[in-house]
Amino acid sequence: MLDQTGGIVVGQPVHLRVDVLFPGSMPRPPRVRVGDAPGAQVLRFETQGVTLSADIGGQPYVGQQFEFVVFPRRQGSIDIPPAEVTLLDAAGNAAGTARGDAQRITVTAPPGIDASGPVIAADEVDATQRWEPNPEQARLKPGGALVRIVRRTAEGVPAMGMADLAFTAPEGVRIYRDPPRSEDRMNRGVVTGSRIDRVTYVFEKAGSYDLPAVVQPWWDLDGAQARMVTLAGTHVAVTQPGVAAGPRSAPARLWPYGLGTGIVVCLVLIWFGRRGRSRRWQERRAAYQASEAAARAALCRVAPGGDASLTYRALSTWLGRLPVPVRSAVRADARFAALAGDLERSLFGEGGGWSDDRGRDLRRVVKEAYRAARQAPERAPPAALPPLNPTGSAAGAAQNGLT
Known part of the structure; x- marks a missing residue:
């Protein structure tokens, strides 16, 4: 009801x-x-x-x-x-x-709010942000990065009930988003949701950039009116490294000038090579952090520790990054379904238990079920048992990748 x-x-x-x-x-x-x-x-x-x-x-x-x-x-x-x-x-x-x-x-639709965006309806909503490093003090070069960390909290709304914010950037800047992190709290049956979004801006070339503000509209259920929290953008100047190479005054011999020029050229080539490698490394790192492989590795690290809440969040993230056929095949694996049921009952039901031994079993089964699912995803039958109920934390709401 x-x-x-x-x-x-x-x-x-x-x-x-x-x-x-x-x-x-x-x-x-x-x-x-x-x-x-x-x-x-x-x-x-x-x-x-x-x-x-x-x-x-x-x-x-x-x-x-x-x-x-x-x-x-x-x-x-x-x-x-x-x-x-x-x-x-x-x-x-x-x-x-x-x-x-x-x-x-x-x-x-709440009056005065664009319902196509990330709307929150609650009695109280707050949002804060911080930058790493401080944009006013950072001396960024091409290939450099700036991290924006946004925290949203809402009474009565778990983290997974908060829609994604719209992060944008001007041309010449790439955006990489980490998976959101949940830190929900439960007090006397009332949840206070807390979602943390971490976004990395990578600057591809020198220039002057304005990173836009981020707006979280919300509907005040108690006051029945539209409100919003605005997180200011910032201005970033990305400078090209200077190259000092001044000629000497009318030397009798030209070879010192030629030698100096050659050294400068070599240094410039080395710098460009390092810059290119640094940028490629940052791009590869960001891509890996958002990949299925990274989520699977994190799950395999966390599971043997026996912490049911951490294991559940890591499992949620991993399943959410799997292609649909592979995810269906993994959930249809009888061993995986049994362990997932134990994990679910330890958090949401009665009579369930979770331990480091069960965590080690899950790590082994995840590897085997994933390998089998990748080999024949088209033959994976639909899940025989209901999937895990999503949660953002052991006391909060669940993540969508499990449904």
């Missing part, structure tokens, strides 16, 4: 609660997922289900309530698919399935 179906604006979190009840007793908490809703983002919100009890027709029932959050990204009617429930026996094996009812919400 939804906490509301009308009077909703783009970006506003809508809570969807799924109750699963069993007559008499519940052998094991079930797994619950809600599929993709075109035009909206559906995230798992709470860390675990809430225990329920009820009397229906004179018979006692027990079960759990699971909470999701729907973030509409466009106006109009949005259909939310039925909840899919996997029932488990006492040993944790799948024992059956059930489905809930489809839901529909009606969404409008």
Whole structure:
């Protein structure tokens, strides 16, 4: 059931609660997922289900309530698919399935806000930024880089409920974005989302550049009005390294002048070679950091440590970077599905546990399942078990790559 179906604006979190009840007793908490809703983002919100009890027709029932959050990204009617429930026996094996009812919400654009952009609807939103190095003190040369770090926080909205900001740059500047980082906090059932975006600007040639401001519009749910936070841009001057080579006054011999000129030419050639290598190295480094291989390596480093939250975030990032056929094949691997289920229950359910041994198993299975999926992605069957519920952290919302 939804906490509301009308009077909703783009970006506003809508809570969807799924109750699963069993007559008499519940052998094991079930797994619950809600599929993709075109035009909206559906995230798992709470860390675990809430225990329920009820009397229906004179018979006692027990079960759990699971909470999701729907973030509409466009106006109009949005259909939310039925909840899919996997029932488990006492040993944790799948024992059956059930489905809930489809839901529909009606969404409008917040007055005074362009709903095609990254809208947040909350009671309070803040955004800050910092630059590395300080643009006012930096002495940048062609091939140099400037990093912009933006942090957004919002009450009641997890990090994964915040849409991407629009970072742009003038001609002659390349932009490389790191995967966003989440630092959500949960206090008495209320989440305060915090998303950190790190963007690198690489300057290809000398010149004067104005890096644009970044604007985060948001709808004040409490005050029912449009607001925005503007993060100022900056001016950057990129200078060509100077070459000092002055001739001597009327020397009797020309060979010292020729020698000096030759040295200068060699130094210039060496500098250009180093600049080219530096720029190529920065581009390759940025491309690698945003690649599937980097995400897989990070997952393999984190998993053996046994930290369920860090492992989940690393797994989310890796799955999100896989091509769809490869991701489907990996999720269809029975060993991967079992370990993913254990990881999910350790964060969102009851009876689950995670350890460094399970983390080492996951590292091994990830490598083997990925290798097999790359060899025959077209033969990968659809996932038999529901995927992990997304979370930005152990106490927050999930990342989309797992859905």
